Amino acid sequence: MPRSRRSPRQFRLQEILATKRIGDGVTQTELAAKLRRPQSFVSKYESGERRLDVVELIEVCQALGLTAKDVVADLCKIKSD
Numbered sequence: 001m002p003r004s005r006r007s008p009r010q011f012r013l014q015e016i017l018a019t020k021r022i023g024d025g026v027t028q029t030e031l032a033a034k035l036r037r038p039q040s041f042v043s044k045y046e047s048g049e050r051r052l053d054v055v056e057l058i059e060v061c062q063a064l065g066l067t068a069k070d071v072v073a074d075l076c077k078i079k080s081d
Contacts (some may be wrong), residue, residue, distance in 0.1 A: 009075045010048060013057075016071055018046045020064045034063045 012019060021031055021042075027050070028042040035041065044050035054068075061068040 006048070008078050009080060010051070012044055012075055012078055013052075013071070014048055016066075017064065018059060018076065020066060024064070026064075031063060035059060038066065051074075054081075 015035070028046070029039045032039040032042045043049070045052050045056075057071070058068045061071055
């Protein structure tokens with residue numbers, strides 16, 4: 001199974017996280033501060049330049065008021081090729 005930053009699931013994850021942040025009126029800088037990370041961390045995972053590991057995903061979801069379980073369930077609905 002190839003690890004692609006261009007998979008449909010990866011694109012959907014980026015969309016979920018960025019849409020939630022923007023919809024809540026939170027800047028990348030504000031979210032990064034909450035995560036105790038540089039702003040570039042948020043920018044890179046939102047643009048697909050960087051992938052999140054499972055622990056990071058949980059932390060980002062919690063900071064955004066999402067549950068990682070719901071995010072993963074959404075991603076599982078997408079066919080992997």
